[in-house]
Amino acid sequence: MIPACPLRSLPRGEAFRLDAEPPIAVFHTEDGQIYAIDDTCTHQDASLADGWLEGCEVECPLHASKFDLRTGQVDAPPAKLPVRTHRVVVEDGTIFVIPSEAPANLPPGVGVRPQGAA
Amino acid sequence: MRTVAVVGASLAGLSAARALRDQGYDGRLVLIGDEPHRPYDRPPLSKEFLAGRMDEADLALETETDDLDATWILGTAAAALDPGERAVRLGDGRTVRTDAVVIATGAAARTLPGTERLSGVHTLRTLDDARALRADLAGAERLVVVGAGFIGAEIASTARALGLHVTLVEPAPAPLAAAIGAEMGAVVAGLQAGQGVEVLCGTGVREVTGTTRADGVILTDGRRVPADVVVVGIGARPNVAWLAGSGVEIADGVLCDATGATGVPGVVAVGDCAAWFDPAGGAHRRVEHWTGAARRPAVAVRALLAGASATSGSSGSDVRPPEPPYFWSDQCGVRIQFAGRTGPGDEITVEEGSLADRSFVAVYRRGDRPVAVLGIDLPRPFTRWRKRLAAEALQSAAP
Ligand SMILES: Cc1cc2nc3c(=O)[nH]c(=O)nc-3n(C[C@H](O)[C@H](O)[C@H](O)COP(=O)(O)OP(=O)(O)OC[C@H]3O[C@@H](n4cnc5c(N)ncnc54)[C@H](O)[C@@H]3O)c2cc1C
Ligand code: FES
Numbered sequence: 217m218i219p220a221c222p223l224r225s226l227p228r229g230e231a232f233r234l235d236a237e238p239p240i241a242v243f244h245t246e247d248g249q250i251y252a253i254d255d256t257c258t259h260q261d262a263s264l265a266d267g268w269l270e271g272c273e274v275e276c277p278l279h280a281s282k283f284d285l286r287t288g289q290v291d292a293p294p295a296k297l298p299v300r301t302h303r304v305v306v307e308d309g310t311i312f313v314i315p316s317e318a319p320a321n322l323p324p325g326v327g328v329r330p331q332g333a334a
Numbered sequence: 335m336r337t338v339a340v341v342g343a344s345l346a347g348l349s350a351a352r353a354l355r356d357q358g359y360d361g362r363l364v365l366i367g368d369e370p371h372r373p374y375d376r377p378p379l380s381k382e383f384l385a386g387r388m389d390e391a392d393l394a395l396e397t398e399t400d401d402l403d404a405t406w407i408l409g410t411a412a413a414a415l416d417p418g419e420r421a422v423r424l425g426d427g428r429t430v431r432t433d434a435v436v437i438a439t440g441a442a443a444r445t446l447p448g449t450e451r452l453s454g455v456h457t458l459r460t461l462d463d464a465r466a467l468r469a470d471l472a473g474a475e476r477l478v479v480v481g482a483g484f485i486g487a488e489i490a491s492t493a494r495a496l497g498l499h500v501t502l503v504e505p506a507p508a509p510l511a512a513a514i515g516a517e518m519g520a521v522v523a524g525l526q527a528g529q530g531v532e533v534l535c536g537t538g539v540r541e542v543t544g545t546t547r548a549d550g551v552i553l554t555d556g557r558r559v560p561a562d563v564v565v566v567g568i569g570a571r572p573n574v575a576w577l578a579g580s581g582v583e584i585a586d587g588v589l590c591d592a593t594g595a596t597g598v599p600g601v602v603a604v605g606d607c608a609a610w611f612d613p614a615g616g617a618h619r620r621v622e623h624w625t626g627a628a629r630r631p632a633v634a635v636r637a638l639l640a641g642a643s644a645t646s647g648s649s650g651s652d653v654r655p656p657e658p659p660y661f662w663s664d665q666c667g668v669r670i671q672f673a674g675r676t677g678p679g680d681e682i683t684v685e686e687g688s689l690a691d692r693s694f695v696a697v698y699r700r701g702d703r704p705v706a707v708l709g710i711d712l713p714r715p716f717t718r719w720r721k722r723l724a725a726e727a728l729q730s731a732a733p
Contacts, residue, residue, distance in 0.1 A: 260378075260382075262713065263713065265714075266713040266714040266717065267713075267717065268717050268718075268721060277671075277713040277714065277716070277717045278662060278669075278671075278713070279624070279625070279628070279662075280625065280628075280629075290397075290399075293352075293395075293397060293628075294375070294395065294628070295397075296397040296398065324382070324387070324388045324389075324392040325382050325387035325388050325392075
């Protein structure tokens with residue numbers, strides 16, 4: 217379980233990029249849900265935390281693929297693969313992410329940096 | 335409507351095919367493309383693919399969930415359109431009968447006259463071009479890029495990162511000046527120079543020298559720059575020659591209304607070959623960007639399907655105007671994003687970040703109205719501005 221950020225520092229409609237390996241994006245939707253997915257778009261190298269949040273969907277800021285935050289499914293191309301989702305718990309006002317054990321769908325040309333590397 | 339033919343099997347054609355199925359068209363669908371390849375993505379050709387970080391499989395545009403139920407005719411060009419006969423004639427003599435046509439034949443790279451006889455001179459538009467350039471760069475030390483539009487500037491940056499000595503030559507005062515204005519183009523010139531690219535603006539190329547293989551260029555100011563490889567990146571012209579005699583009106587591209595409909599009923603045009611009427615600018619313009627080729631086909635297909643059901647053949651009134659043009663470019667280790675359109679005299683203010691940090695969002699205003707936004711390495715605020723421009727464009731188009 218990784219502590220992400222205090223709940224009050226993530227207002228509704230906002231996103232937070234957690235510097236994990238690979239990075240994780242945490243979203244607080246307008247209707248109060250919190251979701252975590254891999255931050256890197258599965259299409260190419262863009263950060264989904266920088267994307268456009270609408271309902272339970274995030275639109276990639278680069279080529280506008282849409283991902284369902286609940287399932288990670290692609291709702292609009294060009295992305296071909298779903299983005300990995302992570303479980304979230306809120307305890308004592310802090311958002312925690314439980315990283316998924318499933319393999320990440322990283323885009324071509326983007327590798328996972330070895331732990332601890334800069 | 336029983337058959338729709340999509341001519342051009344790349345991004346705009348594939349997007350049109352998807353839009354047809356998404357919008358409920360269940361008749362026969364034929365895609366005709368002159369390249370032998372399944373639809374592939376071009377932007378990486380000057381970036382990750384050229385750098386060797388992506389391979390050909392990564393370029394595929396189709397997804398596993400695509401279920402187009404289409405007939406593909408690849409490796410064969412459309413040679414003529416005969417709307418009266420409702421037919422597309424193919425280069426190999428065959429004819430495809432069809433009730434409607436989506437024109438999506440894109441554009442081809444312009445070449446420098448007189449360079450055809452020389453090896454070592456490249457343009458970059460297709461996968462085959464990219465393979466050839468990648469192979470040629472592998473053995474080269476000095477590259478001259480003629481033209482600092484997006485593709486030229488990206489190739490310069492990629493080749494520099496591969497370790498080549500690169501000279502970027504541009505007659506305009508700055509790189510990307512036509513798209514983002516000279517003032518912000520100068521910022522890009524600074525990024526290129528900072529990476530070690532020699533940027534020569536305000537001068538053109540008079541001649542590419544060499545007997546069988548290019549060995550350099552002579553600039554309009556008389557200077558000579560040696561080169562092992564020369565890339566010509568001086569824009570693209572729409573692939574519309576095959577439409578001669580079809581009755582479809584052609585200027586710089588296929589003339590369309592603001593929904594992609596041509597003057598010929600049952601014929602729409604999308605992507606780089608199409609000059610849609612731009613209500614904001616009051617003129618027809620081609621938009622040669624990925625996002626336009628990916629998203630506008632849904633608008634054109636709506637017009638096509640509405641036209642098929644309306645007796646007048648006019649496009650439906652519920653058709654929304656297209657979003658302001660958007661493009662991105664990766665070069666010099668930064669991501670450039672731009673939305674809207676700029677013209678001379680626009681006032682530019684930096685709204686977030688700073689030029690010094692090479693990370694900022696700049697907004698272009700005409701009078702008090704924001705008309706365009708440029709982002710360098712700040713996607714989040716850029717996207718908010720882009721959405722705002724789109725919302726304002728929608729509002730001002732509302733009756
Ligand atoms: C190297 C490169 C880098 C780019 N980078 C970016 C970028 O970073 N950002 C961005 O926004 N945009 C970028 N673009 C632009 C983007 O790729 C184009 O806007 C997009 O490809 C247009 O799609 P299209 O389907 O309209 O045309 P095209 O992709 O040109 O496809 C048209 C297809 O039709 C075929 N065709 C032509 N004539 C016929 C015929 N008579 N019969 C049958 N088929 C025919 C062509 O061979 C081609 O396969 C880049 C383009 C290139 C070349
Ligand atoms: S990088 Fe996200 S859609 Fe392309």
